[in-house]
Amino acid sequence: PFQAPVVIDMTGDAAQLAAGLVEGHLHETTDTVRLLRLARIEIDHPDGIDWKRAALTDLRWQDLAADELELCPPLVLIGSDEMLAGQGLGQLIWLLNSGLPVEILVLSDLGFGLGQSKSNDPRAGLGLLALAQRKAFVAQTSISDPAHLGESMLQALASDGPALLQVYAPSPVRHGFEPRQTLELARLAVDSRTLPLFCYDPHGEGVFGSRISLRGNPGPESVFAPREEDGTACTTADWAFEQDRFGNQFGPLGTDAPGPTPLHDWLQLDDAARANKTPFIAIVEGDEERRLAVSRSLADVAAGCMANWQTLQELAGIVTPF
Numbered sequence: 161p162f163q164a165p166v167v168i169d170m171t172g173d174a175a176q177l178a179a180g181l182v183e184g185h186l187h188e189t190t191d192t193v194r195l196l197r198l199a200r201i202e203i204d205h206p207d208g209i210d211w212k213r214a215a216l217t218d219l220r221w222q223d224l225a226a227d228e229l230e231l232c233p234p235l236v237l238i239g240s241d242e243m244l245a246g247q248g249l250g251q252l253i254w255l256l257n258s259g260l261p262v263e264i265l266v267l268s269d270l271g272f273g274l275g276q277s278k279s280n281d282p283r284a285g286l287g288l289l290a291l292a293q294r295k296a297f298v299a300q301t302s303i304s305d306p307a308h309l310g311e312s313m314l315q316a317l318a319s320d321g322p323a324l325l326q327v328y329a330p331s332p333v334r335h336g337f338e339p340r341q342t343l344e345l346a347r348l349a350v351d352s353r354t355l356p357l358f359c360y361d362p363h364g365e366g367v368f369g370s371r372i373s374l375r376g377n378p379g380p381e382s383v384f385a386p387r388e389e390d391g392t393a394c395t396t397a398d399w400a401f402e403q404d405r406f407g408n409q410f411g412p413l414g415t416d417a418p419g420p421t422p423l424h425d426w427l428q429l430d431d432a433a434r435a436n437k438t439p440f441i442a443i444v445e446g447d448e449e450r451r452l453a454v455s456r457s458l459a460d461v462a463a464g465c466m467a468n469w470q471t472l473q474e475l476a477g478i479v480t481p482f
Contacts, residue, residue, distance in 0.1 A: 174244065175251035175264075178237040182260050186221040189232040194219050222259075226320065234263060234317055241268040241326075245283045253289070256296040256322050263316045267329035270354060272461045274409060284461070288468055290324045291360050291475075294368065297323035298360040304346035308357055308376045315361065328355045336404025348399040351378055351385045353469040358476075372476040380478055383466065384424055390444070393424035396462035397441050397454050409458040413440045413451040423454055427466050 169177050194216050201212050221229075237244070237255075244252050244266050255262055272284050290298045297319040299312035309327070316323035330345040332338060337345060349355045357376040364371035378385040384393035400406040413420055419437035421429075426439035439454045454462075473479040 172243065172247055173251065174237060174239055175248055175255045178235060178262050178264075179255060179258060179260055182232075182235045182262050185232050185235065186260075189229070190219055190221045190224065192231060193224055193228045229261070229320060232261065234261070236263045236265060236317075238265045239267070240329075241266050241283045241286065245286045252324075253293065256290055256293045256324060259295070259321050261320060262322050263319070264322070264324045266324065266326045268326055268355065269331065269335070270328055270349065271405075274406065274457055274461065284464060285468060287326050287355075287358065288471060290326075291372075295362055296321060297362060298358075299324070300326045300355055300358050302328060302346050302350050302355070302357060304343050304350060305357065305376055312359055315359070319363075321362070326355070334405070336407075337402055341402065345399070345402060348394070348402065350376075351387075352394045352396050352399040352465070353383075353385070354396045354399050354465050356469050356472060358472055369475050369477045372472070374472060374476050374478060380473070383428070383470065392442075395423050395427065395441070396465045397423050397439075397458055400458060401441065401443065401452070406458065409455040410441075410452040411455075413438065413453045417453060420451070420453075423459065423462060426459065427463055 167177065167181065171177075197219075198213065198216055201209060201216075206212065221232075239248075244264065245268075252264065255264065266286065268283065268286070270284075287298065287300045290296060297316055299316065301309045301312045303309060312325055316325055328346055328349045330337070330342050330349075332342060335345075350357055357374065359373045359375075361371050374380045384395065386392065387394045387398070397409075400409060417438040417440075420440055421437040423439040423441050426434055426437055429437070439459045440451045441454060443450045443452060470479070474481075
């Protein structure tokens with residue numbers, strides 16, 4: 161039931177399969193262009209015709225002009241972050257450096273390894289990891305910003321090399337929230353800097369940093385974006401609180417908790433200062449405010465997200481110590 165030819169991979173080697181498919185497309189396109197160029201030579205009969213005929217035998221897809229490359233059908237690789245950025249991370253990085261025109265759409269659930277045996281999940285930093293390859297178009301985008309999502313997809317399809325789009329894919333059933341909250345959760349992921357928006361065009365003007373755009377993020381000059389409701393700092397914990405899957409990362413803030421500290425303040429402390437403090441978030445329900453202690457695992461995830469955002473700010477030249 162697809163409008164275009166589709167291959168579904170069940171082996172876990174989707175990146176290698178995509179590379180093989182697109183190389184097949186490029187080979188066919190090169191053969192077609194070679195035939196068209198040979199026909200033009202026979203029609204025009206230019207000087208050095210024998211040499212020009214012979215040169216066409218060595219034609220590669222890298223030698224094709226932009227309008228000739230457009231004859232090759234685009235290939236889009238779509239998969240979860242578990243498949244593409246987890247077990248297939250090595251293949252994904254290879255693909256981003258291959259020069260092949262493959263558009264990769266990674267659907268991220270942003271689980272961060274919480275509740276699993278490993279909490280150091282490389283999928284959390286996929287955007288920065290892809291950015292570090294420098295050769296591919298990279299975007300983090302969101303269903304909560306249709307303009308950014310559409311523009312990023314069009315730029316990826318127009319790219320003459322590999323492209324990667326990372327999108328948060330909230331699931332009411334798997335993540336535990338009401339379906340009507342889907343767009344709200346997607347927006348909160350951006351506002352809390354859990355998955356901020358950015359685009360990197362390797363063919364843009366200027367140097368590396370000037371090719372990075374943070375357009376679409378609220379308060380791009382600030383570490384935290386203010387919540388619309390009360391203007392307080394929005395953190396990854398505020399996003400996580402809305403989902404049942406992270407319910408075990410919160411608990412009542414006991415009266416004996418050492419050094420209760422709002423999470424956004426705790427995040428700005430150094431490691432030594434954080435050690436004897438309990439980070440918490442405040443939840444307003446009606447006229448009452450509840451304080452919930454945040455687990456150290458989730459607080460560390462929030463710190464990692466904040467650090468990733470500050471790295472993007474510095475790379476893009478928005479906030480820099482220089």
